Amino acid sequence: MPGSMIHAEGLTKQFGTLTAVDQVSLDLAEGEVFGFLGPNGAGKTTTVRMLTSLISKTSGVAVVADCEIGKEADELKLRARIGLLPENVGLYENSTAYENLEYFGQLYGLDGATLRRNIERLLRTMDLWEKKDVPVATFSKGMKQKVAIARALVHDPILVFLDEPTANLDPEAAKMVREILLALKKEKRTIFLNTHNLDEAQRICDRVGILRTRLLTVGSPRELETRMSGNRTVVKLERASEAIAGAVEAQIGSGRVEVSGDQLLVDVDDPDRQNPVIAAAIVAAGGRIRQLTQLSTSLEEVYLKLIHEEALPS
Amino acid sequence: MRFSQAWLIARHDIRLIRSRKGIFYSLIAMPLGISLGFSGLIYYIAASGGSSAASYLPQFIDAFSFWFVIGAASLPTTIAAYGIVGEKVEKSLEPLLSTPTTDGEILLGKALSAFVPTMGAVWAGSVLYMGLVDWGVWGTFGHLYFPNLDIAILLLVLAPLVCLYSVEVSILVSARVTDVRSAQQYAGLVFLPLILLYVAGELGKPVLNDTNLLIIGGVFALIVLALFSTATKTFHREEILTRWK
Ligand SMILES: Nc1ncnc2c1ncn2[C@@H]1O[C@H](COP(=O)(O)OP(=O)(O)OP(=O)(O)O)[C@@H](O)[C@H]1O
Numbered sequence: 001m002p003g004s005m006i007h008a009e010g011l012t013k014q015f016g017t018l019t020a021v022d023q024v025s026l027d028l029a030e031g032e033v034f035g036f037l038g039p040n041g042a043g044k045t046t047t048v049r050m051l052t053s054l055i056s057k058t059s060g061v062a063v064v065a066d067c068e069i070g071k072e073a074d075e076l077k078l079r080a081r082i083g084l085l086p087e088n089v090g091l092y093e094n095s096t097a098y099e100n101l102e103y104f105g106q107l108y109g110l111d112g113a114t115l116r117r118n119i120e121r122l123l124r125t126m127d128l129w130e131k132k133d134v135p136v137a138t139f140s141k142g143m144k145q146k147v148a149i150a151r152a153l154v155h156d157p158i159l160v161f162l163d164e165p166t167a168n169l170d171p172e173a174a175k176m177v178r179e180i181l182l183a184l185k186k187e188k189r190t191i192f193l194n195t196h197n198l199d200e201a202q203r204i205c206d207r208v209g210i211l212r213t214r215l216l217t218v219g220s221p222r223e224l225e226t227r228m229s230g231n232r233t234v235v236k237l238e239r240a241s242e243a244i245a246g247a248v249e250a251q252i253g254s255g256r257v258e259v260s261g262d263q264l265l266v267d268v269d270d271p272d273r274q275n276p277v278i279a280a281a282i283v284a285a286g287g288r289i290r291q292l293t294q295l296s297t298s299l300e301e302v303y304l305k306l307i308h309e310e311a312l313p314s
Numbered sequence: 315m316r317f318s319q320a321w322l323i324a325r326h327d328i329r330l331i332r333s334r335k336g337i338f339y340s341l342i343a344m345p346l347g348i349s350l351g352f353s354g355l356i357y358y359i360a361a362s363g364g365s366s367a368a369s370y371l372p373q374f375i376d377a378f379s380f381w382f383v384i385g386a387a388s389l390p391t392t393i394a395a396y397g398i399v400g401e402k403v404e405k406s407l408e409p410l411l412s413t414p415t416t417d418g419e420i421l422l423g424k425a426l427s428a429f430v431p432t433m434g435a436v437w438a439g440s441v442l443y444m445g446l447v448d449w450g451v452w453g454t455f456g457h458l459y460f461p462n463l464d465i466a467i468l469l470l471v472l473a474p475l476v477c478l479y480s481v482e483v484s485i486l487v488s489a490r491v492t493d494v495r496s497a498q499q500y501a502g503l504v505f506l507p508l509i510l511l512y513v514a515g516e517l518g519k520p521v522l523n524d525t526n527l528l529i530i531g532g533v534f535a536l537i538v539l540a541l542f543s544t545a546t547k548t549f550h551r552e553e554i555l556t557r558w559k
């Protein structure tokens with residue numbers, strides 16, 4: 001599939017008798033930012049480790065950056081193409097920020113000039129250039145996280161896996177890292193982002209997947225909210241009437257409108273398209289709108305609902 | 315297996331070792347101590363024995379030379395242990411494994427980072443020792459004592475082999491422990507057989523003649539090979555990420 005960065009089908013990992021990841025199928029297109037959500041122990045890290053060929057899969061297939069997972073001949077090629085920020089930053093504490101990046105750049109086989117250029121560009125982006133010769137042991141957690149992100153990018157990978165880049169950071173450091181993620185998104189890099197943070201996922205990701213051993217659902221944050229909620233539009237009128245309700249029903253579909261006091265409650269599938277239609281129908285029927293609001297389930301509610309019920313929406 | 319990739323890792327680890335003053339100084343101090351201390355003893359024995367010293371001096375010189383083999387076994391344990399345990403403590407193995415480097419290259423790099431500085435130090439110390447001894451016993455023997463076949467076997471065959479053996483044991487042990495000290499304690503057991511050989515030699519048993527040295531070398535070569543296959547199995551990325559503590 002052209003433009004496909006990740007294609008996984010039935011990806012499964014068992015540790016002994018424990019199934020850590022069960023039958024995960026997903027596709028990521030080039031340039032997409034994908035958020036992988038799930039509670040502790042959901043299998044996010046395990047999935048990333050399989051997709052980066054750090055651990056073997058028990059079953060299923062996956063093609064990542066045109067390399068087949070589990071095929072030995074493809075392994076080095078795959079690792080050269082992708083970057084990984086692991087859960088633990090794993091920097092060499094007594095080495096400087098520059099030395100940490102330099103070592104990895106060399107392992108990726110970059111020539112001297114390219115390496116120096118990339119390191120300087122990245123450390124400047126991370127606002128760490130002035131500190132390049134300071135041992136990272138003296139850095140704050142947020143600064144270390146930035147060095148580790150820079151390390152994952154030092155060879156200009158086309159696909160980056162970030163395993164909870166903002167976990168354990170204070171709000172300010174987390175914000176700093178999030179801004180870097182947004183900048184990466186602007187650069188059109190494909191990003192696979194593991195996170196617990198729904199707000200982060202919502203702001204940064206084009207699509208999210210919710211995992212609890214199995215992949216419960218995938219879609220854009222907006223889509224998930226809509227798909228899960230049975231979205232409702234609430235229209236407050238000067239005076240609600242059956243006639244106005246009928247006019248709206250004629251546009252949106254029968255049985256979808258309910259009158260409650262001076263409000264109309266309308267079930268919608270696609271609020272962006274249908275709300276203007278509703279408003280126009282009301283006005284045409286002589287109704288006067290005081291307020292029109294969208295009642296929707298937030299991504300957080302979707303997440304909690306799925307995680308707890310493990311209901312599988314279509 | 316790309317040697318250049320392994321060498322990148324070795325070079326990086328050697329640089330880290332240089333910043334650990336304790337390890338760095340012991341690497342210099344032990345071979346230097348052996349050279350200076352034992353050549354000094356030889357001077358003393360030669361000077362106090364007069365012309366009769368020529369008959370028993372070789373036995374001392376050869377026994378002291380064996381200390382370079384013991385050095386080759388004992389020096390790399392700390393370096394090799396740091397090479398593995400250090401990465402475990404800093405949790406840097408996962409990012410390292412995510413680079414385009416094979417498990418074998420990482421293992422070889424780790425082994426080289428302990429082997430190369432150790433053998434460098436041992437050989438440098440032994441050259442100094444040979445020079446000092448030759449200078450000191452020239453009057454007694456009327457000819458140069460070193461170089462000779464004995465020392466060539468010791469330094470070029472036995473010392474590298476026991477060094478490799480010690481490196482491999484240290485790596486295997488380090489895979490199972492979480493601190494350098496316990497790695498060292500276990501790995502310290504590796505040079506026990508060497509000490510036994512040495513003591514036997516000192517007691518006058520002719521254990522350290524050329525033939526026996528070559529046989530011992532052969533035994534170590536087999537052990538090195540056997541350990542190598544165990545080490546490659548242990549140093550497997552899935553094993554490292556999912557089972558190492
Ligand atoms: N090496 C291992 N051996 C046995 N079980 C493991 C191993 N690694 C992970 N697991 C189990 O697999 C499951 C998934 O773990 P994983 O680390 O992938 O979750 P996660 O979604 O990344 O969680 P977190 O948010 O805490 O990072 C957990 O039940 C975990 O205990």
Ligand SMILES: [Mg+2]
Pocket residue numbers: 044045046087163
């Ligand atoms: Mg995790």
